[in-house]
Amino acid sequence: xxxxxxxxxxxxxxxxxxxxxxxxxxVKGLFFGQFLxxxxxxxxxxxxxxxxxxxxxxxxxxxxxxxxxxxxxxxEIPPIVVQGLGRLGVLGACLPSAAGGLELTQTxxxxxxxxxxxxxxxTALFVNAHHSIGPRAxxxxxxxxQQRAWLPKLASGEWISAFALTEPxxxxxxxxxxTTATPTHDGRGFKLNGQKRWITNGGIADVLTVMARxxxxxxxxxxxxxxxxxxxxxxxxxxxxxxxxxGVRGTATSRLAxxxxxVPRDNVLGSLGQGLRxxxxxxxxxxxxxxxxxxxxxxxxxxxARQHARTRVQFGQTLGSFELVKAKLAHMQAATYAxxxxxxxTAALIxxxxxxxxxxxxxxxxxxxxxxxxxxxxxxxxxxxxxYFTDEPYERMMRxxxxxxxxxxxxxxxxxxxxxxxxxxxxxxxxxxxEAIQHPLGRMSRVGRFASxxxxxxxxxxxxxxxxxxxxxxxxxxSRLVRTFGHQVExxxxxxxxxxxxxxxxxxxxxxxATELYVSACVLNRLDQSLKxxxxxxxxxxxxxxxxxxxLATSRRRVQQQLSLLWDNDDESTTxxxxxxx
Numbered sequence: 001x002x003x004x005x006x007x008x009x010x011x012x013x014x015x016x017x018x019x020x021x022x023x024x025x026x027v028k029g030l031f032f033g034q035f036l037x038x039x040x041x042x043x044x045x046x047x048x049x050x051x052x053x054x055x056x057x058x059x060x061x062x063x064x065x066x067x068x069x070x071x072x073x074x075x076e077i078p079p080i081v082v083q084g085l086g087r088l089g090v091l092g093a094c095l096p097s098a099a100g101g102l103e104l105t106q107t108x109x110x111x112x113x114x115x116x117x118x119x120x121x122x123t124a125l126f127v128n129a130h131h132s133i134g135p136r137a138x139x140x141x142x143x144x145x146q147q148r149a150w151l152p153k154l155a156s157g158e159w160i161s162a163f164a165l166t167e168p169x170x171x172x173x174x175x176x177x178x179t180t181a182t183p184t185h186d187g188r189g190f191k192l193n194g195q196k197r198w199i200t201n202g203g204i205a206d207v208l209t210v211m212a213r214x215x216x217x218x219x220x221x222x223x224x225x226x227x228x229x230x231x232x233x234x235x236x237x238x239x240x241x242x243x244x245x246x247g248v249r250g251t252a253t254s255r256l257a258x259x260x261x262x263v264p265r266d267n268v269l270g271s272l273g274q275g276l277r278x279x280x281x282x283x284x285x286x287x288x289x290x291x292x293x294x295x296x297x298x299x300x301x302x303x304x305a306r307q308h309a310r311t312r313v314q315f316g317q318t319l320g321s322f323e324l325v326k327a328k329l330a331h332m333q334a335a336t337y338a339x340x341x342x343x344x345x346t347a348a349l350i351x352x353x354x355x356x357x358x359x360x361x362x363x364x365x366x367x368x369x370x371x372x373x374x375x376x377x378x379x380x381x382x383x384x385x386x387x388y389f390t391d392e393p394y395e396r397m398m399r400x401x402x403x404x405x406x407x408x409x410x411x412x413x414x415x416x417x418x419x420x421x422x423x424x425x426x427x428x429x430x431x432x433x434x435e436a437i438q439h440p441l442g443r444m445s446r447v448g449r450f451a452s453x454x455x456x457x458x459x460x461x462x463x464x465x466x467x468x469x470x471x472x473x474x475x476x477x478x479s480r481l482v483r484t485f486g487h488q489v490e491x492x493x494x495x496x497x498x499x500x501x502x503x504x505x506x507x508x509x510x511x512x513x514a515t516e517l518y519v520s521a522c523v524l525n526r527l528d529q530s531l532k533x534x535x536x537x538x539x540x541x542x543x544x545x546x547x548x549x550x551x552l553a554t555s556r557r558r559v560q561q562q563l564s565l566l567w568d569n570d571d572e573s574t575t576x577x578x579x580x581x582x
Contacts, residue, residue: 024425025356026349027363030517031422033486035462035479040521043341043529044107044348051108058088058115068120071250072396075242077126085123086157090116091131095139099151106285107347110292114343117293118300121400122250124293129200129251130154132286133408134161137209137226141270141278146228150207162205164196164229164256165279171198172413174211175276177224179258181212189265190214192227192235192258200407202254203241206230210258211275223273227263235261247399284358286408287365288350291343294368294404297397298336301379304394305332308383319382328378334551335371337544341526342519343368362418363515366411369404376401412508419507422514423500426486427493464524468531471524474552478520481559485513488563505571513562516555523548523555 024032026039047055065084071077085091093109095101104112109131116124135154138146153159170176179194192212196202210229213222229236239255270278309320309329319325346364349357376398380387387394405411461483464475489510496503527548534541 025354025359026521027359027418027514027518028356028422028425030482030485030514031426031489033462033483033489035464035482035521037463037465039349039354040345040525041465043522043525044344044351045529045533047108047111051104051111054089055111055115058090058112059119061085061088062115062119062123066120066123068122068250068393068396071120071122075244075249076252077123077250081123082126082157082160085127090127091157092135092151092155093131095131095135095151095155096147099147100155101151105347106288106350107344110289110343110347113289113292114296114299114340116296118296120250121293121297121397122248124296125200125248125251125400125403128286128289128293129163130161132289133163133282134201134205134207134209136282136285137163137269137278138228140281141226141274142228145266146269150228154207159206160201160204162199162201162208162254163279163282164199164202164208164210166198167194167196172410174279175224177211177213177275179210179212180222181214181225181227181263183215184262187265189267190227190263192229192261192263194258195239196256196258197254198243199254199256200251202252202256203238204252204254208256209269209278211279212258214272216273224275224279225272226269226275226278228267228269229261229263233261233263235259245403247396247402249399280358283408284361285350287361288343288347290404290408291339291346291364291368294372294401295336295339295343297401298332298339298372298375301375301394301397302332302336305329305379305382325382328382330550331554332375332378333543334547334554335375337526337547338519338523338551338555339368339371341522341548345522345525359418359422360518362409362414363511363518365409366414366418366511367515367519369401370411372401373398373405415511416504416507418514419510420501423489423493423510426489427500430490430493464521466524466528468528471528471531474524474549477552477556478517478524481520481556482517484563485517485559488513488566492566505569505574506566509562509565513559516559516562520552520555523551 024036026036029036029039046052061084066081071081082091089102090112092099092101093104093112094106095103097103113124113128116127135151138150138154142150150159154161165174165177167176167178169178179192179196181190181192183190190212192210194212196210199208202208208229208231210227211224212227214225215222231238235258237257237259239257241252241254243253243255245253269275306320306329309325310318312319320329342364346357346360349360376394380394380398383392383394386392389395409417461476461479464479464482466472466475492500492506492510496506500506527544530541530544534544536544
């Protein structure tokens with residue numbers, strides 16, 4: 001990548017992410033070798049009584065009214081299911097009560113998505129697309145008039161919403177949107193022209209948030225703007241209502257086109273040129289509910305795999321007697337515990353009003369979707385040939401889970417994103433120190449800030465606070481890893497400087513190590529809270545303790561491996577072989 005391209009990407013990042021780049025959230029602190037205890041504690045408690053009751057009602061509705069086999073076979077979610085979800089309040093769960101919503105917190109909403117994710121992947125994705133990234137944009141960025149006009153019927157489920165960002169040339173590269181919105185001569189609105197594809201709910205939506213390029217007055221540049229669009233606008237075309245696909249077949253994934261479609265100026269969402277920022281903000285919420293859906297599916301797999309391993313006899317023994325099966329079961333149980341911990345910790349960050357949670361949500365999305373894929377695969381392996389046939393749910397769950405690693409930010413793209421954004425502030429501080437040393441007059445305060453942030457972790461690891469004495473050793477292990485990670489990030493930046501942008505092998509390792517540290521922090525915090533307040537029986541407490549500690553121990557080794565690979569790897573051989581192929 002050229003220096004010009006790097007500078008252009010940095011300007012775009014500054015413009016899109018705005019002040020969030022200057023805020024230090026929990027994960028950004030890890031890149032400095034810091035552990036910001038106050039940002040995690042306390043771990044979210046059990047949901048309110050009325051929310052717990054709603055979770056029970058939704059579970060019963062799923063068992064009685066949602067047939068995932070029929071939805072997959074017929075490639076459609078029946079209207080009666082959508083109506084039922086609306087009556088339960090699921091489709092307006094987090095929307096304001098003034099609009100008919102339930103005003104649930106993000107943490108409480110995730111409880112609902114966990115139930116849906118454990119029952120039917122198509123229905124969970126439908127709800128996530130409608131609620132998490134549809135009306136959420138209107139709640140966060142819409143004016144009073146827009147909220148009054150659109151939210152009530154979206155909350156009830158009378159109207160379905162969609163979020164139209166992806167195009168033939170704009171998938172993971174969201175900034176490459178080519179759909180245009182040209183201002184009309186009379187100033188009353190815009191004419192939209194372009195195409196959208198792979199839009200969940202696109203062909204059945206009553207309201208869509210559409211991203212399109214608007215010109216910047218006085219220049220040749222254009223920026224992305226968000227528009228509220230309805231399918232009755234002249235020029236709106238559903239090119240393909242339901243695209244046939246591998247998994248989540250019940251959702252209507254659509255291709256759309258706009259032909260000189262007039263959109264009133266009143267339908268601009270937020271400000272002109274704010275569209276990409278709107279998109280990235282609402283995707284943060286959607287990525288959190290990915291974690292909840294994956295947690296539900298993972299729990300379904302663990303229950304089934306445990307039961308099968310206990311009862312299936314081969315070679316005169318139950319499957320659970322064999323160590324290779326034990327290894328799969330232990331990983332599944334620990335990863336599911338960690339997935340739940342990370343999901344609700346991340347949702348609680350959003351509920352707390354924290355200004356910076358984009359790295360946490362990106363990490364949760366990547367890690368939970370990768371882990372669910374492994375868990376489903378191991379479940380199929382434990383069941384053997386039985387799981388390969390369509391009278392069992394696991395092949396459908398496998399097909400449904402694959403899109404999770406692509407949608408709402410492809411996992412490899414998000415890995416590079418988390419590493420680069422996480423390292424940005426460390427790099428800026430290092431640059432400031434160099435400039436202060438070269439030009440000390442009036443700049444030595446920068447050296448002081450850097451020293452105060454870094455010297456502590458040089459001489460002593462950060463404090464990882466726990467209330468339970470039996471977790472002090474686990475906290476000490478995590479503390480030392482965080483310090484080592486911060487040192488390795490600084491070493492990488494000193495070695496590669498600006499060229500780190502192009503070192504994706506290294507970015508992937510940094511992202512994976514940082515993600516493991518974040519998930520481990522969530523696990524430790526959850527376990528610490530549980531040891532203080534849990535009223536579970538002795539067996540359940542032992543299972544939780546072993547699950548959490550197994551995850552912490554294995555995660556520790558994975559972090560150490562990733563950090564070791566930063567300096568001892570086969571990158572040159574990988575590149576040489578790959579170059580012969582492309």
